[in-house]
Amino acid sequence: MAMADNKQFESAGYRLSEATAGDFIQLLKPRVMSLVVFTAFVGLVAAPGTVNPFIAIVAIACIAVGAGASGALNMWYDAEIDAVMTRTRSRPIPAGRVQPGEALGFGLVLSALSTMTLGVFVNWLSAALLAFTIFFYAVVYTMWLKRLTPQNIVIGGAAGAFPPVIGWAAVTGAVSLESVILFLIIFLWTPPHFWALALFKSDDYARVGIPMMPNVAGEASTRRQIFAYAVVVAVVGVLPWTLGYTSAGYGVVAVGLGAGFVWYSWKVLRMQDGDREMKPAKALFAYSLLYLFAIFAAYMADAVFERAFAMGGA
Structure with a gap:
């Protein structure tokens, strides 16, 4: 029934x-x-x-x-x-x-x-x-x-x-300037993160007509833009320390993570046209995820430790 x-x-x-x-x-x-x-x-x-x-x-x-x-x-x-x-x-x-x-x-x-x-x-x-x-x-x-x-x-x-x-x-x-900086870190991180993916998935995007950067501007231009954004991300990631929102501990971590981002992006920049394996792009995509998680974890840890230290001092 x-x-x-x-x-x-x-x-x-x-x-x-x-x-x-x-x-x-x-x-x-x-x-x-x-x-x-x-x-x-x-x-x-x-x-x-x-x-x-x-x-x-x-x-x-x-x-x-x-x-x-x-x-x-x-x-x-x-x-x-x-x-x-x-x-x-x-x-x-x-x-x-x-x-x-x-x-x-x-x-x-x-x-x-x-x-x-x-x-x-x-x-x-x-x-x-x-x-x-x-x-x-x-x-x-x-x-x-x-x-x-x-x-x-x-x-x-x-x-x-x-x-x-x-x-x-x-x-x-x-909404404060400090929260806006957190916004900027993710905002500026997004293009190199997704364009790295788009480099080794460009055929997929071409099939469906999505105008991703590698399909419109070409791989070489995309690689240059990835590197430029990576440099800016590395600088913005250090801003919370330089503006006095965090301790030097966060600053050291941010500098190290930013240097890694620039290094992986540099390897993408140096890729040869027509490289079908796309190993540098895949490595950058993976590192970019680690970068965002690690820099925000460092920011949170710094805030917690600073607050605990201030309470202990009181």
């Missing part, structure tokens, strides 16, 4: 979902979400003042859900190109496990839930920043910039750079 009902349901133009809980979790882009949550947590911990632990947990949970909502909306809109690219063809929508309408509804509900909860339980500035971040990633980047310009990653990188600012605002109810 149940099988007959299912057939009648599908013959009426509906298709029963084959999605599992794991498929919906995959829609949230958990690997991207983990980095978002970590940088937001650093902003929350490093911000001056104190926050109730319950409020801190709510804030981080809302930021995580908001980031996941952005991922779901991105996968909904990009389902067609995801089906063509080797890197993304196994995602839940192109693989047929989740229907596009399900992903859209899932993303919209999570967007509203995360921003409203953050506003009611934490503060409305952090909620507004989260709402803007979701809109920027899902609409400005995914629906507009991604298919329009090779600068898509440069401008769109702002979406991934907001989480530490949101974490900061959750504690202070404000």
Whole structure:
């Protein structure tokens, strides 16, 4: 009887979902979400003042859900190109496990839930920043910039750079120069990180007509821009120390990490045209992930130690 009902349901133009809980979790882009949550947590911990632990947990949970909502909306809109690219063809929508309408509804509900909860339980500035971040990633980047310009990653990188600012605002109810520097570190880190990926995935992007920098400007120009951005990232990464926000300990770590970023980017710059193995680009992509995690971990550790030292001295 149940099988007959299912057939009648599908013959009426509906298709029963084959999605599992794991498929919906995959829609949230958990690997991207983990980095978002970590940088937001650093902003929350490093911000001056104190926050109730319950409020801190709510804030981080809302930021995580908001980031996941952005991922779901991105996968909904990009389902067609995801089906063509080797890197993304196994995602839940192109693989047929989740229907596009399900992903859209899932993303919209999570967007509203995360921003409203953050506003009611934490503060409305952090909620507004989260709402803007979701809109920027899902609409400005995914629906507009991604298919329009090779600068898509440069401008769109702002979406991934907001989480530490949101974490900061959750504690202070404000945005400061220090939180803006945390924003800039991620914002400027994004182009060399993604262009390194684009170098060894350029065929994928070419097949779907996405104007990534290697496909539009060529590999040589992309390599030069990667190196230029790496130098700027290395300098900006040291700014919290030079401006007196952190101790020399952080400064030493930031200098070392920045030097590594420049070194790996230099190796990419020296690559030969037509190098199909792309080992330097792959190495830079891997190192860039380590760089962002390590520099934010160092920033958080410095803030915690400085606060503990100040309390001990008191």
